[in-house]
Amino acid sequence: MERPVLLCGLGRVGWRVLDSLRAAGLPVVVIDIKVDPGDPRLAGVTAFKGDCRRHELLEQAGIKDARGVVIVTSDDLVNISTALLARKLNPTARVVVRMFNQNLIARFGGAVKNTVALSVSALIAPVMALTAVTGDTLGAFKLDDGPRQISELVAAADSELIGKRVADLAAEHNFVPLAFVPAHGAPQFLLAVNSDATLSPGDRLIVCGPPLALQKLLERLRGDLLAGVQWASALRRWVRTARRTLLEVDLSVKIITPVLFTTLFMSTLIFRYGVGTAWGDGLYQTVSIIATGGELHGENKPEWVKVFISILKLAGAALIAGFTAILTNYLIRARLGGALEVRRVPDGGHVVVCGLGNVGYRLVQELTTMGERIVAIDKENDGPFFETVRRMGVPVFVGDATVPEVLRQVRADSAKAVIAATSSELGNIEIALLVREMNPKQRVVVRLSEPEFAEAVREAAEIRNAMSVPALAAPAFASALYGDSVQTLVSAVGHTLVVIDLLVNDADDPLNGKSLRAIVLDYALLPVALSGRDLSDTRGYRLKVGDKLTVVAELPDYERLLRLQQPVTASRVVVDAFPPTATGVLATHVRLQRGCTVEEASATMAAVPFVLRDGLTRGEAQELTEQLEREKVVTRIE
CATH class of the missing domain: 1.10.287.70 (Helix Hairpins)
Structure with a gap:
């Protein structure tokens, strides 16, 4: 029987983490102080009611045989205590801990062996910040050379995109196409995107690239005239x-x-x-x-x-x-x-952040890094981040953002965007509606919890940037069990795309020594970065210990990879013809693939067509075919 994963805490984030663990096909044991073991939502899941810090309860839940422990309660002290106890009871299990304290996030994971500390606010802040700045961000993630954002390009009737090839646009604007949705026809995703397709009115492209390059393109497509901070005359x-x-x-x-x-x-x-x-x-x-x-x-x-x-x-x-x-x-x-803060508010083009909790502070950090002008609103003037934000040069107004006069004071109607990131979902909705009343075209980013509620707000209230925080952050906790890191999830045309960092940790890692091309094809992964290497020069490359491969995949394909579900090895490569110039290279391939002598290889090549290799995965067969085609060898895959 497969070793289970212990999930401690079934709050808003906990339920979403449970969904991610189930999707990965992992057996889960839940511990929560308020859980009802008879809850129909827990069908197929073993549940224990009680305090996860209790030694005997963890043992009863099977801590000693667990492959990992995910701790996502809403109390840092409970999370830390449980993590240390779990590490004591099972020194080999991987522990993933939710943290609120900013100082402990990096330090705790480094101090306790085989433990990962994650912050929900740190996971979702980059997405919300980029959405506020560009208005069209579906997701965001970070590479070693800087951030990337995922956006949608729509080819309107008078758009500059009309008549251009996908490949040409990608080269011109330095983006990678993730999905192509023609106005008439089936959508294409990742490796299946036809780079030679020409855009027509109504076509849509889901792309990822550097924020600055995409922002300029998006502003031109929308016809934005006021892109920067607007100051009046002196x-x-x-x-x-x-x-x-x-x-x-x-x-x-x-x-x-x-x-x-x-x-x-x-x-x-x-x-x-x-x-x-x-x-x-x-x-x-x-x-x-x-x-x-x-x-x-x-x-x-x-x-x-x-x-x-x-x-x-x-x-x-x-x-x-x-x-x-x-x-x-x-x-x-x-x-x-408050009176002196007023003089520091631009006439327009700034970003208003409502709420200076964990999420709000992270947003201010992200926006400051991006060079944006920010104005913040918070109810209390004694919050943990209040003075820190002021020292960053950000004007902070003490007041209730659900009061129209406060929003007018920060000039929310002419701002580039307003982010409602308070801890009150009702308050965030109220802020969004007030801002839309002041300016119906204003860009508003809303922090919510339940994905269903967020979807309803997007559709019914036409607030397109309503985001579910737990839904965005939960997959990262599940993937951390494997040493991988899910950076973001994106919903596109009914499909869920996930951006993952695949880490080759040691010599026993299943990815170690595997062909990059074969893995990409077998699991339908779209690589976007590899340990600082140029992806255009990875022909024949095999992954090694220490590599970090960042890929985009559809969620079901990533779940297959999480389960290490082996692809079918039923493909074979058949050689139909080859020119005399390829004889030497082909003979080498025959000897290596079939494990035969030079004489046996010559005899095999004399009887065309012949099977070069069978028992391959689809990716391995495709990789071998591509190698032979470069030598003008005519092959096919059966």
């Missing part, structure tokens, strides 16, 4: 800043400030024209008398001047005391911070 900007700052100031401050300055001005006039002092001296005498109670310089002052100075001393003392008390009280209540 005069208009400062007028707007002054007006907004004044509106933020308390009424009491607005009253006492002009009273104080009016007093200073009137006293300076009296000294200038009544006493005969210079303008500078008059102002100096006024400030000196009000602030310190000093006397007017000079002798033989008229009686009216003495009276005026006495009144000025009394009025000045009262004004200074009142002004200081009111202004101090205003600053203590931190109302000025």
Whole structure:
């Protein structure tokens, strides 16, 4: 019987991880503090109710025979405790842990052997950020030479794409076609995409490539005119800043400030024209008398001047005391911070991030790395990431993003995009609808949990960028059991495409020594990167220990690879004809493939057609055929 996987925690992420493990054909044992073993959704799954930190419960669930443990509760302490206990009870099992604490994510996996720590926010933030920036991102992943995004190109009737070959577009814009959906005909995916096809109106291409290159192409196709941050003229900007700052100031401050300055001005006039002092001296005498109670310089002052100075001393003392008390009280209540933030908000082209939790902070990091201008909104001014985000140079407004006035203050209507990433799904939907009401064409990215709900929001509310966080992150936890890394999943034309890093860990790895071309063909994988090598020069390459192969596959094909389901070895290569120039090369192939002598190889080649090799997988047969075709040998696969 196949060794099971222990899944600890059946929250929103846990259920999606369970679906991924089932899809991979793995036996699963669930431990959860609230699980109902009779739940019909657990059909075929053994479930234990209780605390996964209990030594006896883990043993009862079969920890000592488990191939791996996936821990995805919503408490970091529970996850860490369970991971350490699981490592103690089974030193060989691979442990995959969900983490919220940013400092522990990288350190915990490195400190505990054969353990991987993953963050849901880190997995989904790149996708949400690229979606906000480009508006057409279906997924995102990272390679050693930088990020890649997956987007859809639509060939409209007046589009520049019309009449161009898929291969030419790919070369011009540095992208890899993942799917081709003709307006009339069946869709083509991955290796089956016809690179010689010419685009017609209504055709669609799913492609992946560098974000900058794709963003420029997408902006041209959409006709975007306002791609960058928009700043008004200096005069208009400062007028707007002054007006907004004044509106933020308390009424009491607005009253006492002009009273104080009016007093200073009137006293300076009296000294200038009544006493005969210079303008500078008059102002100096006024400030000196009000602030310190000093006397007017000079002798033989008229009686009216003495009276005026006495009144000025009394009025000045009262004004200074009142002004200081009111202004101090205003600053203590931190109302000025919001007023000063206003001047840092562009007129348009920025990205508004609503919510500064784990996901919101990761979004700010990703967007900052991409060079985007960001404005953030959060309800609390004492959150764990609040000051950190401000130190990054991002203006942060304290307020409720579901209040229209707050959204208007950050100019959400003219922003490049608004990301609703708070912890409240209802609040995120409310933010999206408010923004769409302010600007029906505004790009809104919404963080949600349930995939079905996200799909309903996309279809019914026409908020096309509603994303299910657990659905995007769950496959990464399942694939981490194998040492692989699922970077993203993409839904395209009813098919699910998955981007995976396949790692050849050691000499016993099933991929070690395998032909890259044969694996690609047998499992229908589309390679996009290989350990820094140029994929155009991998002819005859065999994978070795330390290689990292990044591929795109349809989900069922990846599940076959996860189960190490061996492809059928029923293909054979038949040689029908060959030119005299290929005799030497073909003879070498015959000897190697059939394990025969030179004489036996010559006898075999004399009887054309002949079977060069049988018992091959489809990929191995295709690879062998391609090698022979380069020598002008006529072959076929049966």
